[in-house]
Amino acid sequence: MTITIVGGTGAMGLIFGIRLAQQGHTVTLLDVNPVAIDAVNRAGGRLTNKTGEVETVTNLRATADATTIDTTDVLIVFTKCYWTESALLNALPCVGPETTVLSLQNGWGNYDVITAIIPPEQVLVGVTYVSGTTLAPGHARQVGNPLVYMGRVGHAADASVHLIAQAIDAAGFTTTVSDNILNEVFGKLAINVTTLPTSALLGMQAHQLIENDSTIALMDDLLRELVAVVSTRGVTMLFDERRAAIHHLLKNAVGARGSMLQDVEAKRQTEIDVINGAIVSMGQQAGVPTPVNETMVRLIRGLESTF
Numbered sequence: 001m002t003i004t005i006v007g008g009t010g011a012m013g014l015i016f017g018i019r020l021a022q023q024g025h026t027v028t029l030l031d032v033n034p035v036a037i038d039a040v041n042r043a044g045g046r047l048t049n050k051t052g053e054v055e056t057v058t059n060l061r062a063t064a065d066a067t068t069i070d071t072t073d074v075l076i077v078f079t080k081c082y083w084t085e086s087a088l089l090n091a092l093p094c095v096g097p098e099t100t101v102l103s104l105q106n107g108w109g110n111y112d113v114i115t116a117i118i119p120p121e122q123v124l125v126g127v128t129y130v131s132g133t134t135l136a137p138g139h140a141r142q143v144g145n146p147l148v149y150m151g152r153v154g155h156a157a158d159a160s161v162h163l164i165a166q167a168i169d170a171a172g173f174t175t176t177v178s179d180n181i182l183n184e185v186f187g188k189l190a191i192n193v194t195t196l197p198t199s200a201l202l203g204m205q206a207h208q209l210i211e212n213d214s215t216i217a218l219m220d221d222l223l224r225e226l227v228a229v230v231s232t233r234g235v236t237m238l239f240d241e242r243r244a245a246i247h248h249l250l251k252n253a254v255g256a257r258g259s260m261l262q263d264v265e266a267k268r269q270t271e272i273d274v275i276n277g278a279i280v281s282m283g284q285q286a287g288v289p290t291p292v293n294e295t296m297v298r299l300i301r302g303l304e305s306t307f
């Protein structure tokens with residue numbers, strides 16, 4: 001399969017690109033970061049795995065120029081959400097009528113942004129529980145849970161979805177094709193809404209969030225609001241089940257640094273608008289109060305204003 005990853009030299013792009021290249025796929029990392037592109041083309045993509053070993057993969061290339069890439073079978077989107085539109089427009093030279101575009105980004109709204117550019121029948125969305133950190137240009141660390149959920153929005157998956165899912169699964173990510181993928185997107189959003197701003201504001205690693213009553217109570221409040229909001233969209237989410245899933249994930253994510261914490265440390269814009277900001281907007285539309293999520297948005301925006 002030919003696979004192009006947009007945002008490919010970022011933390012998640014490198015992890016998926018390296019794992020897919022190790023399976024023999026023709027992988028191209030499309031990115032705008034010249035230092036990371038150069039590092040990959042000179043020394044290969046490097047991945048520090050869960051046991052601390054560094055794996056180096058040289059059968060992949062990186063570029064900023066989509067016109068140098070043949071029409072790709074699959075385009076995986078792994079930019080920060082605020083770059084999705086411009087990154088996709090830049091990627092169009094390697095997208096044909098048979099290309100499948102798959103977003104595994106966090107946040108709410110990726111499907112709408114992508115389908116404003118790419119026909120919906122070519123678009124898949126999903127989520128992943130892998131946690132990635134950039135250690136150096138062209139070098140990422142993979143921790144977290146290697147789970148992926150993907151599917152077609154509003155339609156059952158066909159054979160082509162299963163083929164891509166099999167490729168991702170064979171690359172070491174336990175992959176589930178879902179016929180109700182937006183439920184999975186909301187389930188992941190619940191994890192991001194509760195954990196990402198909390199860890200970013202307090203400088204805490206994932207497992208530290210469940211080591212004291214105050215952060216547990218704060219995350220409960222954020223989750224309660226999200227459950228109330230998504231119920232107005234016909235999504236049944238059980239508070240206790242999601243809370244247990246979040247605690248389980250955090251307990252098993254020792255050493256993981258949430259992507260928003262990494263953004264704050266790098267003094268980079270965060271994805272707060274498509275995470276807690278999305279809950280605030282949906283709450284406003286449905287008449288559901290979301291004061292705790294609104295406070296997190298204000299705190300993160302305040303922090304961003306100091307960068």
Ligand SMILES: NC(=O)C1=CN([C@@H]2O[C@H](COP(=O)(O)OP(=O)(O)OC[C@H]3O[C@@H](n4cnc5c(N)ncnc54)[C@H](OP(=O)(O)O)[C@@H]3O)[C@@H](O)[C@H]2O)C=CC1
Pocket residue numbers: 006007008009010011012013030031032033036078079080081083086087088090104105106107128129130131132133134257258259271
């Ligand atoms: N990190 C994590 O643990 C997880 C992240 N996610 C989600 O995955 C997505 C990617 O996150 P992450 O890998 O951490 O982010 P990174 O910032 O590490 O990577 C994003 C990459 O996209 C590049 N980029 C920016 N603009 C463009 C463009 N126009 N065209 C192509 N590439 C571009 C960036 O370059 P530059 O550096 O120069 O800006 C960077 O190399 C986000 O939605 C995040 O929420 C999901 C699960 C876990």
Ligand SMILES: CC(C)(CO)C(=O)C(=O)O
Pocket residue numbers: 106128129130131144191192196206256257258259260
């Ligand atoms: C939940 C977590 C940590 C990993 O899946 C994540 O989504 C992120 O850091 O953005």
